[in-house]
Amino acid sequence: MTRPAPDFAAETRLATLHGPWVAGCDEVGRGALAGPVSVGLVVIDPAAAGLLAGVRDSKLLRPDARVDLIGSIMAWAAAWGVGHASPQEIDELGIMPATGLAGRRALEAASGSQRPDVVLVDGNYDWLTPRRQASLFESDQFDGGPASAVPPVTTRVKADMTCLSVAAASVLAKVERDELMRQRHESEPHFGWDANKGYGTEHHRDAIRAHGPSENHRRSWRLI
Incomplete structure (x- = not known):
């Protein structure tokens, strides 16, 4: 069965409530064993x-089709950005705070051209807004800067399949992260990152057993 194409229905409702500039936001690589977690963000009216x-959602597109769409997405969006959090940041912060850090980097990159009034995040959890951290000495400390730095955030399950801005953001993040993993493959080809992009395939896990983890692995994770 053919899936309906994503549209602007959710973005239009959000624009009515918050203002004209709506950002779609999606992450890539959260479940991988190696490489960054990456977040794409696209701002539209x-x-x-x-x-x-x-x-479409990047998972539904062939790799060459994703690459072919990049120029069109960048020209179509009022602003866009892609942010990354490194394996070391994932180990230090945990995967959800690190995903938020990558997302705020994407937001910062896009805001230089057009700051959104509201952000639509794929899923059912707002990982973009900084969380307050308990401190003995400071009462207003967050894991990634002041909460006021992030516009209002709303979540939507399967937004990457139904909301055009989120689908476009997923394509930007996927293409950029895939290229980063191909670059890392050149120095450590035994892990097969050009094919598995850091995910836990049998070949990847066998290579970790044989060679040990590298600096590109998330060492706090159960790798094998």
């Missing part, structure tokens, strides 16, 4: 932006 043909 749903009243002015036209529908963009061919854009």
Whole structure:
């Protein structure tokens, strides 16, 4: 059965409530054993932006189709950004705070062109807004800067399949992260990152057993 193409229905409702500039946001690589967690963010005005043909959740597109869409997405969006959190940051902070850190880096990159009034995040959990950290000495400490630095956030399950801005953000994040893993593959080809992109395939786990983890692995994770 053919899935309906993503549209602007959710973005239009959010623009009515918060203002014209809506950002779609999605992460890639959260479940991998190696490499960064990456977040894409795309800012649009749903009243002015036209529908963009061919854009789907990045998981539903062939690699060459994703790459072919990059120029169109960048030209279509009012602003866009991709942020990353390193394996070392994931080990230090934990995966959800590190995903938020990557997302705020994407937001910062996009905000240089157009700051959004509201952010639509795929899933059912707001990992983008900084969480307050308990401290004996400070009462207003957060894991990634002041909460006021992030616009209001709303979540939507399967937004990457139904919301065009989120689908476009997922494509940007996937293409950039895949390229980073291909670059890392050149120095450590035994892990097969050009193919598995850091995910826990049998070949990847066998290579970790044979060679041990590298600095590109999330060493706090159960790798094998």
